[in-house]
Each structure stands twice: as structure tokens, then as C-alpha cells.
Amino acid sequence: MSKKRSGFHNDRKAYKYGYCFPNISNSTPFVCPSIELPQIATYDSNMNYWVLNKNTTILECQTLTISPNYSRLRIPDSLTLTNKGTIINLSIITVWESSGIINTGTIITNGGFIENYGNIFNDISGIITNINQGVILNIVNAYIFTSNITNKGIINNDGGGIINFSIINNDIGGFININNNGAIFNFSGNIFNRGTINNNSVFNNNNGAIITNTGGRIILENNSVFNNNNGAVIYNINSGYINTSLGIYNENGTLNNADGTSTCGLGTLIGTNSTGTDCPP
Secondary structure, eight states: OOOOOOHHHHHHHHHHTTOOOOOOOOOOOOOOOOOOHHHHEEEETTTTEEEEOSOEEEOTTOEEEEOTTSOOEEEOTTOEEEESSEEEESSEEEEOTTOEEEESSEEEEESOEEEESSEEEEOTTOEEEEETTOEEEEOTTOEEEEEEEEESSEEEEESOEEEEEEEEEEOTTOEEEEETTOEEEEESOEEEESSEEEESSEEEEETTOEEEEESOEEEEOTTOEEEEOTTOEEEEETTOEEEOTTSEEEESSEEEEOBSSSTTOBOEEESSOOSBOOOOO
């Protein structure tokens, strides 16, 4: 009669010869909870909008859709909406003074409207995409700190600040309007413009930042100021158009205007002179 081996002995033998047994556990698999606006906000019937209840985090696995059926989401004073997942905005989001959005996920404004009186922090992994006539309105003393924005709609910066450390892609059909003492600060970032940037205030391109104007339009209006300083570079290529004649252009960097003899086409420059003709690397 053969000797019976213990289960422990068999486990040791399996380990020795590299066999792998399934790990049987009583733990319950994670199920991503659904999320809808009424779960995180309360409807104010007098004002006809939804008010965020408390500091709220949207998980990486979650998608919050703000449909036109929800008239508006208001983030009130001192509260923060942290997005690690996806927000699809088809309606209106209002970020009130001293409140904010922290985005490490994706915010898609698809024909909707973001009205910012506070702060929007778009972190390194965060993406904000503004499409289908969507509007981002940045109001007096409000700030958008961005790492990645793609705009095919309208961004109105009215007295606020947009601070870019990474990428702003103003695509065909996109408009960025800088008004009422508002400013764009492009610090070591990249702005790719194939749409239109209208500057009625201040545009700062500094500290090695790069603007590539590929068939887009950059226009200075009404004594506005454009500073291209501290190693910053502008490439005006492939039918790009830059007109500084109505504003003040300060150059301490490099302005490359393609002259048609290279592979990056021809740029049009009105109101100032180029310092080079190089194409982007």
C-alpha cells in the first residue's frame, strides 16, 4: 500500500518544479460604481442649477456626463471637484470664486460651456478637449493652469490668466480671445496654432517656450502686448499669419518666418520683422 502524501508536501513539490496553482480567495472583485450628477449635487429649483454637495473625486474608472437635461453644475466657494476619470460636459459647469477643478483625467466640453471664476488645475496627465462650438470662459482673476488643452471651439480669457507649462493645441476652427486685462503665460510650453488667437491684452511667450503657427492667425489688437522673450521661439509657417501692427511686439527671443524656400512653406508677417527663417526641428 502506497504512503499518502500531505497537501503541504505536494505544495512544496509544485513550488520546486515551477507549477502554478490558482489563488483561491474570498475577496470580492472591484466593481466600478456608476456616477450621475444627482449623486454628487443637489438641485436648486430657485436658481435652476445643480450645486456640488462636497469635495468630490471622480474615480479613474468613472465617467460623469452632464447632459443638457441638467441645466448647470455649480461648484460653490471652497469646494473642489477632482477628476481622475472622464467628464463629458454637454451643458454648463460654473467654477465659483475660491473653488476649483483638479483634472488628472479627461474633460471633454462637447458644445457645452465652462465658466471659470476660480481655478482649474489641469495636471500633467490631464486633458481638456473643447469641441463642437464649446466655450471656455475664464473670468477676472481666475486662472487655468494647463498641461494639455485641445481647442476646436472658443476660449475667452476675460481678465483671467491661462498658464501653460506643456501643450495648448488651438486647432482649425478654434478661437482663443484674450480680453479685459487677461493674459496668456506660455512658460516653457508649446502652443500649436491652426486656428485664431486674438490678443486684446497681454500674451507672454517666455523661458524657452515655443509657438508654432501652422496656417493659423495671431492678431494683436488695440495696443495689446506680445512679449517673446528669454529664449522663446516662434515659427510662422505653412501660410501662417501674424499681424502685430496694432499692438506692441517685444522681441528678445527668435521669430522665424518661413520665406517659401524651405519645406515648411511661407508665412506672412505684418508689423514686425523676423529674426530667422528656420522651420521647426
